[in-house]
Amino acid sequence: MQDVMYPLCALINFTAFIYKVVALRRNGRDPGTVALAASFLFITATFALATPAVWERVDAALGVPNITALIYQSCVIIYTVLIQMMLLFWMHPTTKQAWRAGRWRLILGVVTLPLMALFFSLAEVDEQRTRDFMAHYAGLSVLSIYVLVYLVTFTIGRIDIVRLCLQYAPLVGQQWLRRGLHITWVAGAIGIVYGIARFADVIAPAFGGDPTRWEPVAQLGALGTNIGTIIGLTIPSWGPHLTRANEWRRRYRDFRRLHPLWATLTAAYPDIRLPGMVPSRYAVARHPTHVGLWLDRMVVEIRDAQGQMRDHPSVVEAGGTARALGVTAGLKDGALEAVVQASQIAVALRDAPPRPAQTSARAAATEAGMYGGQGILGEVAFLVDVAQALRSSPVVARTLLTIEVRPAVSAAVTG
Known part of the structure; x- marks a missing residue:
């Protein structure tokens, strides 16, 4: 899964990033679109770095085993905060109000990143684990604190995304934007499932459990929350094309149904x-x-x-x-x-x-x-x-x- 799906997700997110950068150049640099484009860039880095072949090369280049895990999980935190800020920019009438509403989210993200770096540096994770890093090391005393700091911030962010989407969706008049927000909150809920699976990585060893048993759940949760989020956040742009295609299909169907009657009458x-x-x-x-x-x-x-x-x-x-x-x-x-x-x-x-x-x-x-x-x-x-x-x-x-x-x-x- 990591060897195939992670590079594919990285490619999809990078494509979305390029698309939004082009939109920025065409439509202006509103803060919401900037935050969205930046979020796609960071999640691209996340899936690219989590690919085992890339992970091994980055570790070798930096000379620190598993340092790639710290880098890509930091990207996940930044990505989550950016999504929260993007929703706030959409919801609030002024940028100033959005920044004010996002203050505690920014503070939480800024505090989380150095704490993660601190506890990672104190943990002994010398054996490179590109496929089961969390499941293998989460039960260690120091690294478990690192994992908890990461997961608490991630899960709070996902809960907040669900809440913001549910709050904002009923107020939206544009059909595809409303649909996108509903898809995004479902993706946020899948992210919470991922967080629960990772919390179990920390708790299970204390009770003799094997965290690797639900590793597929965590990986599927990571893929599901990302794919759902990228669909939800981009569908307002490409969804109207689906509407037009469906309209053409309907009109073509009616054209075929009416053509025999028309041909008969115009012949008569x-x-x-x-x-x-x-x-x-x-x-x-x-x-x-x-x-x-x-x-x-x-x-x-x-x-x-x-x-x-x-x-x-x-x-x-x-x-x-x-x-x-x-x-x-x-x-x-x-x-x-x-x-x-x-x-x-x-x-x-x-x-x-x-x-x-x-x-x-x-x-x-x-x-x-x-x-x-x-x-x-x-x-x-x-x-x-x-x-x-x-x-x-x-x-x-x-x-x-x-x-x-x-x-x-x-x-x-x-x-």
């Missing part, structure tokens, strides 16, 4: 079609950014076609018949209206000859009672229901059988 009423608009479904692969425009245009042209057919006697009769059949079938509201309009389209395609378009798409939609108040998204959803009803509704099929073809219309159609 060719004068409604705007040249160069809404090509085949497969053209989306060449012009993916046009989906929204094409979908909106499809709605307009479908409504234009309905405007041409709405006054034909067969269509009017089909509306009343389909409504009665739909009510008998237990349909109501939007589902009933979709079946009614699908039945009218089916009968019109069979009986109603095209005529010059005289009614705008918006007027036709308003007369249909489905456009006003719902906006284009509601209109698309409704027409998708109409297309589905046209394909498979038994009410539409029964309406077609009930409404006879009018001889005069049939003659007009056949020429």
Whole structure:
């Protein structure tokens, strides 16, 4: 795990650091973003140094066994304090208020680092332990004090992060920032689990326990709290791209569902079609950014076609018949209206000859009672229901059988 996951975490955090540095250069150096970027740098150092191969080389270069443990655990303390300060910068309206609120956190961090260095220097940790340093040495009298100082500050910091995120999240209007804060407090809670596992490293030897038994819990906790934190703190930046991707996926799905209905209507009423608009479904692969425009245009042209057919006697009769059949079938509201309009389209395609378009798409939609108040998204959803009803509704099929073809219309159609 340490040989693979730790370097991977270091790379991910360093990528996040570079991303935030670029954001600083582009958007200005607000204290919250500076603290966030710095936190990614320190946690990058933490996972890089905790990688056994790097640990061995740093120890050899400095000539002190296990000195790397002191360095990377000091980075963890700095990282934790930076996250706390970042949240305070976000929460408080002024930088001065944030510094004032973070005073005790800064003091705790500043006191912890020299205390850790002091107790580490007094401990006898001459045997290099790159994979189980805490579990192996935590039971020693002097080093146990070092571990306790480290863990108390770390755990207090994680509890504070959970508290700050829970306090701040309900006040946030931006959706992805709110989600990020919830992810961050969950990651903070995982960090508390890590702290408990490390506390057990100190306590277990006194009762004859073997700390190495839950070493995997501690390592997974360290990975979980870091990965969760990096997701939570960066998701406000990249989360909106997920929203846009999901929006495109939804619009493309609706485009595919409406395309057969649109193609049928524009073939029957060719004068409604705007040249160069809404090509085949497969053209989306060449012009993916046009989906929204094409979908909106499809709605307009479908409504234009309905405007041409709405006054034909067969269509009017089909509306009343389909409504009665739909009510008998237990349909109501939007589902009933979709079946009614699908039945009218089916009968019109069979009986109603095209005529010059005289009614705008918006007027036709308003007369249909489905456009006003719902906006284009509601209109698309409704027409998708109409297309589905046209394909498979038994009410539409029964309406077609009930409404006879009018001889005069049939003659007009056949020429």
